[in-house]
Amino acid sequence: MRAAIRCELWQDACIHPDVPTMKILIVEDEPKTGDYLKQGLTEAGFVTDLARDGWEGLELAKAGHYDLMILDVMLPGLNGWQVLEGVRRGGIEMPVLFLTARDQVEDRVKGLELGADDYLVKPFAFAELLARVRSLVRRGHASLESTVLKAADLELDLLRRRAMRAGHKIELTAKEFALLELFLRRQGEVLPRSLIASQVWDMNFDSDTNVIDVAVRRLRLKIDNEHEIKLIHTVRGMGYVLEVSGQ
Amino acid sequence: MRAAIRCELWQDACIHPDVPTMKILIVEDEPKTGDYLKQGLTEAGFVTDLARDGWEGLELAKAGHYDLMILDVMLPGLNGWQVLEGVRRGGIEMPVLFLTARDQVEDRVKGLELGADDYLVKPFAFAELLARVRSLVRRGHASLESTVLKAADLELDLLRRRAMRAGHKIELTAKEFALLELFLRRQGEVLPRSLIASQVWDMNFDSDTNVIDVAVRRLRLKIDNEHEIKLIHTVRGMGYVLEVSGQ
DNA sequence: ATGAATCTGACAGGTTGATTACAAATCTGT
DNA sequence: ACAGATTTGTAATCAACCTGTCAGATTCAT
Numbered sequence: 374m375r376a377a378i379r380c381e382l383w384q385d386a387c388i389h390p391d392v393p394t395m396k397i398l399i400v401e402d403e404p405k406t407g408d409y410l411k412q413g414l415t416e417a418g419f420v421t422d423l424a425r426d427g428w429e430g431l432e433l434a435k436a437g438h439y440d441l442m443i444l445d446v447m448l449p450g451l452n453g454w455q456v457l458e459g460v461r462r463g464g465i466e467m468p469v470l471f472l473t474a475r476d477q478v479e480d481r482v483k484g485l486e487l488g489a490d491d492y493l494v495k496p497f498a499f500a501e502l503l504a505r506v507r508s509l510v511r512r513g514h515a516s517l518e519s520t521v522l523k524a525a526d527l528e529l530d531l532l533r534r535r536a537m538r539a540g541h542k543i544e545l546t547a548k549e550f551a552l553l554e555l556f557l558r559r560q561g562e563v564l565p566r567s568l569i570a571s572q573v574w575d576m577n578f579d580s581d582t583n584v585i586d587v588a589v590r591r592l593r594l595k596i597d598n599e600h601e602i603k604l605i606h607t608v609r610g611m612g613y614v615l616e617v618s619g620q
Numbered sequence: 621m622r623a624a625i626r627c628e629l630w631q632d633a634c635i636h637p638d639v640p641t642m643k644i645l646i647v648e649d650e651p652k653t654g655d656y657l658k659q660g661l662t663e664a665g666f667v668t669d670l671a672r673d674g675w676e677g678l679e680l681a682k683a684g685h686y687d688l689m690i691l692d693v694m695l696p697g698l699n700g701w702q703v704l705e706g707v708r709r710g711g712i713e714m715p716v717l718f719l720t721a722r723d724q725v726e727d728r729v730k731g732l733e734l735g736a737d738d739y740l741v742k743p744f745a746f747a748e749l750l751a752r753v754r755s756l757v758r759r760g761h762a763s764l765e766s767t768v769l770k771a772a773d774l775e776l777d778l779l780r781r782r783a784m785r786a787g788h789k790i791e792l793t794a795k796e797f798a799l800l801e802l803f804l805r806r807q808g809e810v811l812p813r814s815l816i817a818s819q820v821w822d823m824n825f826d827s828d829t830n831v832i833d834v835a836v837r838r839l840r841l842k843i844d845n846e847h848e849i850k851l852i853h854t855v856r857g858m859g860y861v862l863e864v865s866g867q
Numbered sequence: 868a869t870g871a872a873t874c875t876g877a878c879a880g881g882t883t884g885a886t887t888a889c890a891a892a893t894c895t896g897t
Numbered sequence: 898a899c900a901g902a903t904t905t906g907t908a909a910t911c912a913a914c915c916t917g918t919c920a921g922a923t924t925c926a927t
Contacts, residue, residue: 461656466663468747490745501814509747534810534858546915547857584917586873591916609872609925793904831906833884838905856883857915 395510396420398439400430400456401472402448406495410443413499414506416568418558427451431459434467441510443502445472468509472497499575500551507531522557524604525617527596529557538596548573549592556605556615565612589613642757645686646670647677647703648719649695657690660746661753674698678706685714688757690749691736692719708735715756719744737767769804771851772864774843776804785843795820796839803852803862812859836860 397419401407404425411423422437424430427448434442434456442460446453457469471492491505511520522529526539534550536543545553551573555564566585574584589605597603605615644666648654651672658670669684671677674695681689681703689707693700704716718739738752767778773786781797783790792800798820802811813832817823821831836852844850851862 458652461659464659466660490747504812504814532809533861533863534855548916550858582917583873583919587875587917590874607873795905829907830884834886834906837885854884856913 394418394420395440396422396437397506398422398424398430398433398437398442400424400427400442400448400453401445402426403445406445409499410502413503413571416571417503419506427453427456431456434460434465435463439467441506442467442469443472443506444469447474470502470505470509522554524557524560524615525602527557527604529553536596538600543595545592545595548588549595552588552592553596556613560615560617563608563611563614569612641665641667642687643667643669643684644753645677645680645684645689647674647689647695647700648692649673650692653692656746657749660750664750666753674700674703677703681707681712681714682710685712687714688753689714689716690719690753691716704736715759717749717752717756769801771804771807771862772849774804774851776800783843785847790842792839792842795835796842799835799839800843803860807862810855810859810861816859 397414399407399410399414399421401410401423402425407423407425411421414421422433422439424433427450430442430444430448431451433439444453444456448456451459453471453473457471460467460469468490470490472495473492474495490509493502493505520530520532522531528537529550530536531554534545536545536550536553552569555569555572569585573588593603593605597605602618604617605613606618608614642665644661646654646657646661646668648657648670649672654670654672658668661668669680669686671680674697677689677691677695678698691700691703695703698706700718704718707714707716715737716735718736719742720739737756740749740752769776769778775784776797777783778801781792783792783797783800799816802816802819816832820835840850840852844852849865851864853861853863853865855861
């Protein structure tokens with residue numbers, strides 16, 4: 374168990390200069406799924422609210438200003454479409470990501486016609502959800518969210534899936550890419566191994582493995598090795614951080 | 621912080637010194653879809669009129685002058701093509717965006733032949749519609765030119781449903797065509813298999829199929845095989861991308 | 868100095884994607 | 898509606914190369 378409390382404090386204290394916080398409303402009655410989503414998205418750097426049923430969801434949607442709503446179709450009380458309809462009638466324009474069950478193909482079409490922007494069939498991989506969420510948020514804020522993350526002379530183009538440092542192209546594997554993306558999105562923050570694990574891997578920290586250390590090393594070899602200024606730093610006992618030193 | 625950003629967005633949306641307001645005519649009989657389109661486009665800064673059937677659409681198109689028409693194919697009374705034909709006979713030259721059902725491939729061809737400028741398959745994500753709308757409004761009604769997608773010496777003619785590479789005609793099947801269209805519309809972007817699956821197939825990726833791999837291979841055989849410069853590239857662990865390398 | 872934390876290099880199993888063949892589904896002309 | 902042709906999906910095989918593990922070296926804080 375790594376110093377969880379301290380980490381939260383660090384996260385709270387640190388505000389990204391260039392990436393504004395995005396607020397996401399999750400409407401999901403099943404506790405497990407709901408908590409899972411909330412935690413995962415929070416760790417990914419989003420601010421989330423969780424509504425446990427349709428009515429609560431609708432209410433929250435109207436009250437707060439969200440950048441995205443994640444909406445389960447099967448809900449007690451108001452179902453997903455009804456919530457969506459209520460939201461749209463209320464003149465609220467946020468993008469909506471529908472979660473539907475495997476056999477409810479029709480529902481999917483219905484949802485899209487009613488103005489959902491994307492859908493995902495349960496069960497889904499968290500990484501998949503995250504990708505959709507980012508895509509929707511990006512489109513909603515066309516100019517706000519850049520598709521290129523930067524730190525010093527390092528650039529990561531998310532759409533083209535390419536990394537460059539000092540104008541030199543760098544080939545990254547999938548894991549390396551995901552890891553670097555996380556570092557860049559939360560640069561300046563010290564990321565504990567448990568957080569890295571939950572975001573880049575699907576595991577809940579199998580304490581005694583050094584996959585992360587090895588992955589960070591491999592990334593370093595490609596990113597930092599031939600450069601005077603190092604970007605990825607080890608914070609002993611806490612985790613890793615990507616930052617432009619002298620900052 | 622959030623508040624500040626929102627304000628800027630609103631101001632941006634409201635005061636456009638260099639962009640005059642664009643008028644869009646929506647012809648859609650299904651009330652929910654119609655309302656949703658109208659609302660969404662209005663909030664995106666367009667001025668919209670909504671016609672509930674073909675006759676009304678035709679009448680409005682002739683009366684007011686619009687910068688774009690969004691036209692559903694399935695309409696009671698006059699259908700989409702008939703409306704389009706009437707509009708063109710009336711000597712009205714605005715760009716037209718067609719909304720068609722997924723499997724009605726013929727419809728799309730017909731629509732394009734009759735002088736539509738682009739089409740979108742229902743159900744679609746609103747963001748996608750918005751992108752097409754903006755593209756059309758910016759470009760204006762360009763007829764033939766607008767229906768050809770290009771990358772290096774590869775051309776895809778949406779109207780004639782024909783592909784050419786280096787001046788040589790290439791016969792494509794329906795799936796191949798749809799796949800290549802997606803690649804060309806989003807060239808430079810690495811498309812994950814899940815994205816391709818949802819766009820070209822009507823499925824949500826049950827990872828235990830390699831349809832996409834096979835389809836890409838078949839497309840490659842026709843597009844890239846005999847050419848020095850490859851256009852479709854594999855990005856291991858991430859997906860496929862069409863791009864002119866060295867770009 | 869000492870123990871814990873982290874780095875390093877090598878290796879092997881596993882995953883990914885290319886390729887091929889074949890079966891199922893769809894289209895076509897009669 | 899039927900038979901043949903074409904298109905499309907499935908499955909098996911193979912090669913390339915990721916990626917997790919591990920053991921030993923190294924660094925760091927006390």
